[in-house]
Amino acid sequence: MKAEPAEQQRLLDLQEVDSLLRQLTHRLRTLPEAAEIQRLEGRVRELRDQKAVAATKLTDLDREQRKAESDVEQVRARAERDTQRLNAGQVSSPKELERLQSEIDSLQRRQTELEEVVLEVMERREATDAEHARLQKEIEAVEAELETLEERRSSAVVDLEADRASANDRRQRVAAEIPEDLLALYTKLRDQHDGVGAAMLRYGRCEGCKLALSTAELGEIRQAPADEVLRCEDCRRILIRTTESGL
Structure with missing residues (x-):
């Protein structure tokens, strides 16, 4: 799947809002x-x-x-x-x-x-x-x-x-700023993975499962086009590259 880097990064904003909504719903229930x-x-x-x-x-x-x-x-x-x-x-x-x-x-x-x-x-x-x-x-x-x-x-x-x-x-x-196919994938993964469908790649570590990526995996990510939608090999969440990814 392809998506502009800015569109992919908007998934982090969406994830932040969804996490907040999840917290608010939990607080309402408890x-x-x-x-x-x-x-x-x-x-x-x-x-x-x-x-x-x-x-x-x-x-x-x-x-x-x-x-x-x-x-x-x-x-x-x-x-x-x-x-x-x-x-x-x-x-x-x-x-x-x-x-x-x-x-x-x-x-x-x-x-x-x-x-x-x-x-x-x-x-x-x-x-x-x-x-x-x-x-x-x-x-x-x-x-x-x-x-x-x-x-x-x-x-x-x-x-x-x-x-x-x-x-x-x-x-x-x-x-509204995220392509429909990317949004659909994110929503599916979010529902499957405890409310988290997209996570930042932060200094070689997936923020979704908190596991460090192998050297080989990081090498593949460095070679991947900027518009390539990546997935964590361990938790399968969408992996978002940013300036903090350490690539």
């Missing part, structure tokens, strides 16, 4: 804010799950507390009725009197036990309520941090997209 946002979103989901568990537990404890308080009230009401009967002298039999007094004593003990149950449930509910509030507060804090990170990510994306648009404009201008 923004540090994106990874942190993903982590925080996972944390929010985890906290919301924990909050839901706490909310369910609060509902269960409310039900348990109402049941315990109802049991206390029933025992208290029964004890009050028995006490009223006792105080009203409605029991004449000593045996019945003894039975009623025993029942009142038993009901009072039972009431005390149930009141302790109510207190224990209330304590558990208070602890669960505090945990529920703590989780809500942490969720709000993480969501605020998320909002800040998302703003930073959006700003970074805007800047990177602007840089990429500028680079694309420059690429179009450079590519």
Whole structure:
């Protein structure tokens, strides 16, 4: 393939722009804010799950507390009725009197036990309520941090997209100055060789694969016409001769 030396050297400009575009695309895909946002979103989901568990537990404890308080009230009401009967002298039999007094004593003990149950449930509910509030507060804090990170990510994306648009404009201008067949070869090689299709021959070394050319290879290059499109024998990229080639 033939191409004017200036046209070949424009491939280095195109390669520079393509490398920049590749870097910008990589930065867009690997923004540090994106990874942190993903982590925080996972944390929010985890906290919301924990909050839901706490909310369910609060509902269960409310039900348990109402049941315990109802049991206390029933025992208290029964004890009050028995006490009223006792105080009203409605029991004449000593045996019945003894039975009623025993029942009142038993009901009072039972009431005390149930009141302790109510207190224990209330304590558990208070602890669960505090945990529920703590989780809500942490969720709000993480969501605020998320909002800040998302703003930073959006700003970074805007800047990177602007840089990429500028680079694309420059690429179009450079590519327009390169013959179609040379551009097609470069594009094919670029896609095959990790984004690098053309490399400078710099002081006897290919800048694409970083390998030094043999004396025989350099001799052949010295003999090649200036418009001959050369390829590196090792990496097969287009090899561009410049004043720094050391020929």
